[in-house]
Amino acid sequence: MKSDIISKDKILSKANFNKIKSKFIMKKIFTNMKEIKKLDIIRFNKKLQKRLNLSINDYIKYSQKYSTIKIELKLADNKYGKFINIPDKEKDYYHIYFDNFNEEIKRNCVKKNENAKTITILIDYHVKSLKELFFKCECIKSIFFKKFYRNNITNMSRIFAGCSSLKELNLSSLNTDNVTNMIGMFSGCPSLKALNLSNFITNKVTHMSGMFEGCSSLKELNLSNFNTNKVTNMSKMFCGCLSLNELNISNFNINKVTDMRSMFEVCSSLKELNLPNFNTNKVINMVDMFYGCSFELKEKIKKQNNNIDI
Numbered sequence: 404m405k406s407d408i409i410s411k412d413k414i415l416s417k418a419n420f421n422k423i424k425s426k427f428i429m430k431k432i433f434t435n436m437k438e439i440k441k442l443d444i445i446r447f448n449k450k451l452q453k454r455l456n457l458s459i460n461d462y463i464k465y466s467q468k469y470s471t472i473k474i475e476l477k478l479a480d481n482k483y484g485k486f487i488n489i490p491d492k493e494k495d496y497y498h499i500y501f502d503n504f505n506e507e508i509k510r511n512c513v514k515k516n517e518n519a520k521t522i523t524i525l526i527d528y529h530v531k532s533l534k535e536l537f538f539k540c541e542c543i544k545s546i547f548f549k550k551f552y553r554n555n556i557t558n559m560s561r562i563f564a565g566c567s568s569l570k571e572l573n574l575s576s577l578n579t580d581n582v583t584n585m586i587g588m589f590s591g592c593p594s595l596k597a598l599n600l601s602n603f604i605t606n607k608v609t610h611m612s613g614m615f616e617g618c619s620s621l622k623e624l625n626l627s628n629f630n631t632n633k634v635t636n637m638s639k640m641f642c643g644c645l646s647l648n649e650l651n652i653s654n655f656n657i658n659k660v661t662d663m664r665s666m667f668e669v670c671s672s673l674k675e676l677n678l679p680n681f682n683t684n685k686v687i688n689m690v691d692m693f694y695g696c697s698f699e700l701k702e703k704i705k706k707q708n709n710n711i712d713i
Contacts, residue, residue: 669695
């Protein structure tokens with residue numbers, strides 16, 4: 404019987420699904436459907452919602468279990484403006500809760516809530532880009548990615564850019580397996596003092612320009628796990644990291660990089676930099692690469708790499 408149900412699912416369209424009279428058969432077919440099909444039915448097919456006795460709570464439950472990105476935010480104070488940037492075309496796929504799920508903002512119409520300090524966001528499987536998700540959201544002091552079941556996100560450019568109050572960023576669950584764009588990912592986060600990126604997979608990333616630009620409070624950064632084989636642009640990558648005194652990029656491969664202008668500009672606290680794999684044959688622009696760096700660092704770089712123009 405189960406095999407019959409699965410085979411029916413393969414040939415079943417929305418039209419003839421609606422014609423099935425037996426609720427028992429419908430539920431059996433629904434049970435054996437792929438999770439993405441279930442989510443579509445629960446969210447958008449009102450007739451089937453009614454016949455299967457499903458609700459938005461079922462959608463959230465399924466979405467959480469199988470596909471949702473779950474993010475928890477804490478705000479610096481109650482006098483905040485925007486805390487998330489949701490593209491209009493994707494509003495149906497974001498579920499916003501204030502203070503431990505007590506209130507879902509229906510239809511994802513984000514309203515100001517003066518009493519909220521903790522916000523939980525669920526993002527379902529339709530969303531494939533997190534570009535500028537928290538861009539210039541100056542009210543956020545903490546972001547915690549609690550669950551991240553999907554690997555279909557390809558764009559994370561400027562996701563945290565301009566979060567000037569951000570002090571804590573937990574990315575231990577973040578899935579970057581298929582991300583290609585990390586432009587300005589952490590740029591303009593002057594309050595961020597520590598950043599653990601040991602779980603980052605970057606083998607598909609092509610753009611890292613301005614990735615840490617303006618992270619003026621970061622003191623150390625270990626990027627030894629970064630695979631940069633496909634990266635073509637590293638301009639301003641660490642520009643303005645004034646407090647950075649320890650930077651591990653010993654495994655960087657820059658064979659495809661063409662732009663490195665201002666890459667370490669004004670990294671005035673940096674005294675050591677190991678660049679054993681820096682083959683700059685493809686680099687076209689190296690202007691101001693070490694502008695504002697210490698004389699001590701520049702001299703060490705010259706000794707390591709004669710091909711780098713300082």
